[in-house]
Amino acid sequence: MLEEALDWKGDGLPPGALILIEDCVAAKGGFLLTFMLKKLLTSSAHGDGSFARTRVVFVAMAEPFSHYGRIAKKQGCNLLHCRDNGQLVFLDLMAAGNPLTSQVRGSTEQVSSPLQRLYQIVYGIVKKMKSHNASDRTVIMIDDASLLEISAGGKSDQVLSFLQYCRAIHTGNNRCSVVVLVHGDTDFRYGAAGLDSGGYGEQGGQTSSSLAQELDHIADVTISVDPLSTGLANDVHGQVTITHWSDVLSSRESRQGVQTLQFKLMENNTSFFHPGGCL
Amino acid sequence: MIMEDNEAPHHMLLLRYFMAQGLVHSQPLFFASPLPSPQAFLGTLPAIASARESKSRPMGPKDSSGQDELRIAWQYRRYLSEQKALEERRLRQQELTASSWASSSSSFSHSSAVGSYEFCNDFDMRKPLERSLLIGSKCESLASGAHLGDLLDQCKEFAAKLARPAGEVQTVGRLALQSLCAPQCVQSCTDWELLAFLHSLKGIVRTSNSVAVITFPASLLRPTMAIRWQHFADILLSVESALDEDKEMAGMLTDYQEIVGFLRVHKLASINTQIPSVPDANVHTMKVVRRKKLILERLLFAPVDAVSGDSGSGSAASLLCGQPANAPSKYDF
Numbered sequence: 001m002l003e004e005a006l007d008w009k010g011d012g013l014p015p016g017a018l019i020l021i022e023d024c025v026a027a028k029g030g031f032l033l034t035f036m037l038k039k040l041l042t043s044s045a046h047g048d049g050s051f052a053r054t055r056v057v058f059v060a061m062a063e064p065f066s067h068y069g070r071i072a073k074k075q076g077c078n079l080l081h082c083r084d085n086g087q088l089v090f091l092d093l094m095a096a097g098n099p100l101t102s103q104v105r106g107s108t109e110q111v112s113s114p115l116q117r118l119y120q121i122v123y124g125i126v127k128k129m130k131s132h133n134a135s136d137r138t139v140i141m142i143d144d145a146s147l148l149e150i151s152a153g154g155k156s157d158q159v160l161s162f163l164q165y166c167r168a169i170h171t172g173n174n175r176c177s178v179v180v181l182v183h184g185d186t187d188f189r190y191g192a193a194g195l196d197s198g199g200y201g202e203q204g205g206q207t208s209s210s211l212a213q214e215l216d217h218i219a220d221v222t223i224s225v226d227p228l229s230t231g232l233a234n235d236v237h238g239q240v241t242i243t244h245w246s247d248v249l250s251s252r253e254s255r256q257g258v259q260t261l262q263f264k265l266m267e268n269n270t271s272f273f274h275p276g277g278c279l
Numbered sequence: 280m281i282m283e284d285n286e287a288p289h290h291m292l293l294l295r296y297f298m299a300q301g302l303v304h305s306q307p308l309f310f311a312s313p314l315p316s317p318q319a320f321l322g323t324l325p326a327i328a329s330a331r332e333s334k335s336r337p338m339g340p341k342d343s344s345g346q347d348e349l350r351i352a353w354q355y356r357r358y359l360s361e362q363k364a365l366e367e368r369r370l371r372q373q374e375l376t377a378s379s380w381a382s383s384s385s386s387f388s389h390s391s392a393v394g395s396y397e398f399c400n401d402f403d404m405r406k407p408l409e410r411s412l413l414i415g416s417k418c419e420s421l422a423s424g425a426h427l428g429d430l431l432d433q434c435k436e437f438a439a440k441l442a443r444p445a446g447e448v449q450t451v452g453r454l455a456l457q458s459l460c461a462p463q464c465v466q467s468c469t470d471w472e473l474l475a476f477l478h479s480l481k482g483i484v485r486t487s488n489s490v491a492v493i494t495f496p497a498s499l500l501r502p503t504m505a506i507r508w509q510h511f512a513d514i515l516l517s518v519e520s521a522l523d524e525d526k527e528m529a530g531m532l533t534d535y536q537e538i539v540g541f542l543r544v545h546k547l548a549s550i551n552t553q554i555p556s557v558p559d560a561n562v563h564t565m566k567v568v569r570r571k572k573l574i575l576e577r578l579l580f581a582p583v584d585a586v587s588g589d590s591g592s593g594s595a596a597s598l599l600c601g602q603p604a605n606a607p608s609k610y611d612f
Binding site for chain 1: 469470471474475478482506509510515546550552553554557
């Protein structure tokens with residue numbers, strides 16, 4: 001059902017597409033990354049009839065490989081196998097001591113910023129990935145952009161540049177597409193701090209827009225994950241709102257505007273249904 | 280992570296229990312705090328409740344055999360099983376707050392060199408912890424500013440010492456960081472550096488046999504920063520203090536005079552699974568019983584008397600279904 005809402009025909013993502021997933025503290029969006037990862041790694045045919053694989057570069061900053069591996073295994077996708085045969089390259093940046101977190105030490109000897117270094121690494125990986133076919137597509141998945149912003153010391157423009165550069169990497173005939181997760185509730189649109197309003201009252205003193213707003217502006221599709229307004233429930237874990245900003249994934253005539261679906265997460269599957277449709 | 284309350288330091292009660300539990304079970308402890316002397320704080324950790332008191336917790340099926348020791352009138356026996364259910368729930372809640380880790384599960388009942396204790400939450404706050412148990416702890420004071428690079432190195436060193444080859448009994452280490460974004464701590468670093476520190480710490484904890492409990496005064500952070508801190512937590516709790524005199528609340532809650540605050544569960548861990556844990560109850564009351572024990576209970580409201588007027592006792596349903604006063608037979612209603 002999510003594929004219909006995204007107008008995703010089961011093949012790889014269109015080249016150069018930017019899919020944005022926005023989540024919040026009460027409803028985490030990581031499940032969408034594993035959902036899409038599974039679809040991308042198991043799809044192998046493109047719409048034009050050619051047989052090609054989708055390769056994925058996963059930049060993981062929020063969770064280690066074991067977390068995604070176990071979840072994907074329960075859903076029938078073996079990430080270890082994909083990693084061994086070169087279809088998936090997993091960058092585990094969660095452990096301390098990786099080049100991005102050395103910023104904590106306040107070293108002034110860095111020539112390039114952490115995100116520049118990361119871009120060099122990702123670029124090198126994409127170029128080295130084996131391609132059987134010129135029409136193979138590459139997707140770069142990032143979990144998550146808010147941690148990239150922390151690595152960049154709060155400079156959201158560096159994160160935006162990084163993502164645009166990633167989108168522009170060419171492999172064969174195609175550009176890479178990017179799927180990125182960001183925390184939408186760090187934005188001023190949500191008003192005071194989400195769960196705990198605390199005593200600090202910020203009356204709109206800050207005029208710069210947040211990373212989530214800026215990403216929303218450049219994304220082709222935005223999927224927002226929100227909790228139910230009525231609170232937590234065991235049968236429905238939240239809702240997703242899909243907004244198409246461009247015609248990259250679906251043409252304007254065929255898509256249905258902004259769509260809202262509710263979802264329930266299970267060990268081996270995620271089920272999406274229209275609001276009120278859960279049994 | 281625990282969001283502190285502005286008014287009262289109830290998060291320290293939770294930290295005390297967390298640290299005492301670790302030390303009693305010979306789990307290495309690392310404690311960092313803006314207090315000028317964290318060692319002195321360790322002296323206020325509670326001791327294990329004495330064996331006699333813990334055995335007096337009643338066991339259901341053995342009631343009849345216990346009649347010689349404890350004569351309980353028959354009409355109160357049902358309250359004993361409720362009490363036992365409450366204690367079990369509290370045990371589970373304490374385990375939830377203290378167990379946000381991704382490492383392999385360790386068996387908590389292994390005996391230690393000092394003395395063997397079964398995993399327990401029973402502590403007596405009137406007595407201080409034995410000095411000999413404090414040996415396994417390392418303290419760091421952040422009173423002169425948190426030098427995050429050094430703090431991170433110390434945490435990494437602490438976690439590295441916990442690693443054991445496969446096959447040996449694994450040791451779980453506990454890190455307790457109190458009031459991490461307090462003014463004394465942040466005078467030498469920026470908000471973003473603190474977030475980077477948290478990210479690195481999460482990586483250390485996730486890849487080692489350690490658990491970290493971090494308390495922070497969320498109200499001192501800018502709203503956007505407070506939310507970013509909340510995103511880092513695997514388990515997110517907040518503590519609120521209860522007013523000393525609140526007649527409305529006292530009417531709604533049982534044992535209001537013992538309640539010191541409320542513990543709210545915002546988020547539970549979902550590590551290695553995509554299914555979110557939905558807690559049975561979001562709010563728990565924190566009670567200090569006889570200044571000795573901390574008890575966490577699900578919020579219970581006293582039954583609201585729905586019927587006003589003469590009838591006083593009994594609910595509306597029982598009135599409607601009850602017999603009229605002068606009914607000729609019991610089937611008339």
